Amino acid sequence: MVAIEEVRKLLESRGAVLLAHNYQRPEVQDAADYVGDSLELTLKALESKASTVVFAGVDFMAEQAAALCPGKRVLVPEPTAKCPMAAMLTPELVKRYRKRYPRAPLVVYVNTIARVKALADYVVTSANAAKLISSLDAETVLFGPDKNLAEYVAEVTGKSVVPVPKHGHCPVHEVITLECLLASKSEHPNAKVLAHPECPREVRRLADFIGSTSQMVKAASELGGKEYVIATEVGLLHRVHKADVAAYPASRYAVCVEMKKTTLSKVAASLLEGRNVVRVQPRVAEGVRSAIERSFELLGVDAPWLRR
Template identity: 35%
Template sequence: MRNKQVSEIKSLKDERDAVILAHSYQPPEIQDIADHVGDSLELSRIAAITESSVIVFCGVKFMAETAHILSPQKTVLLPEPEAGCPLADCICVPALKSMQELYPDALTVLYVNSPADVKAESYACCTSANALAVVESAPSDEIIFAPDRNLGTFVSRRSDKTFHIWNGACRSHAIADLQHMQTRMEEWPDAELLVHPETPPAAWDIAHAVLGTGGMIRYVGESSTKRFIIGTEEGMVYRLRTLYPDREFTGGGNIYCINMKKITLQKILDSLRNMEPIIELDPRIRKKANAAVARMTEVTE
């Protein structure tokens, strides 16, 4: 069954002139059929320059919207329209505007895990990979950082700027099980623990490094350590095992995102067959959000 789905996806992909982009949190079978697997920043940059006329985005809604913002001339398909992000849903335009009125001199740096209309009201977007660099490049010493409080706190501790941090969180990372991380460390005393900045600060305190997913890939590549405990969404363990078959990886913290697992091979197949669901935005919002998203892609980590 799976082989048949994979071969049908491959032939339809060619027929439709499509490229399949998958986030590193996607299930193994989706990572395996993707043309590119990466973090939000890498996939955004690929979406901006791909020559394919169709982008099949295997991730969650804000990622597909970001691809559409960067490549409005392309058709962007999200195979499961209900693949949302509770972090993105915890912020809205009126609430952000109220915060901006409280701090009129601050520039808003918005984690890309946010709705398109909120991006349109921000100075710049960022990912976990380049959040500090985006903050430092913003022409103000006062920053509103939204919507993830843990990433905002992580960046604020590394910057001299004044921060006003939105009180939102990724439900999957914010409830990371620190006891589970500790147990894994006892089981693998020679391993390094790498955690994502969306995890609580208490996890950073016990970790060897705090990194976004792209940073974790680079860190492992440059390290001589053989075993790693990965404190982010479990799909990343498969990604690292694929990239570094000579190392050992295990998950730490029981971090699982149900929305990232909503895409299936059958849904990709149906999406390519029917050319839906297509991600579309109000053109005014898309154009306004493009400035903030473009700043994100221009700033290197």
């Protein structure tokens, strides 16, 4: 087994930076330069002086980093790590819904493949989806691929949010049922519940706080609780524990096997061999950048790649 120190030495000698998603294995998170959600990590890749970026996450995250950082080499330690929810929204499906709703803007969740992002009007995270959609001059909005996030955004904004596809979902968050949340709450009656908006409605209804993974980590420090039940993928517990609070999973079965495919040995191997370079066609990358730029503009956020 490769140790964290070995990976750190390799990263240094190769002039590389390691980015790890909040759902990665604890030891991969501990070896990383940055831990966060997917867009946050892409922005870290842009800011970094490193010429090589190792992205410990799933396919759409590494693609996004490659699209926004064309001057950098993006390596993915485990190329078979793919998000099943992202795969539920295809370019063909986008075209079909565009035809059916010609006036509705298409907003896609960051958890989509690059070819879909390139066809979208806007790209959002779970942290800013409601803000962006409420600022659109449209009452009906197409949103994909997560139906739970679409429903949450509709509740918050009061808009008609059409899920694309109808039943798109994260299989990991679907495992977090009302029954298991209630069981966890009864074991920890004083704990506050932090939930990700990808969770089903009945779970969201019992939450004290709903937000993205990074917002949940922040909330664990700011809500003043000593104990939390965490309704998202179990990998986030590692980060929440660092806030010096007790945290318990809403469901211990909420494990993303795709995220867990990345190990320290695979990070080391990809660095040593320079293998699994992520490539995005220039035309697709341009489309991804444009969709994210439009979104940033609407949100009043500076697009860092335009500063260069």
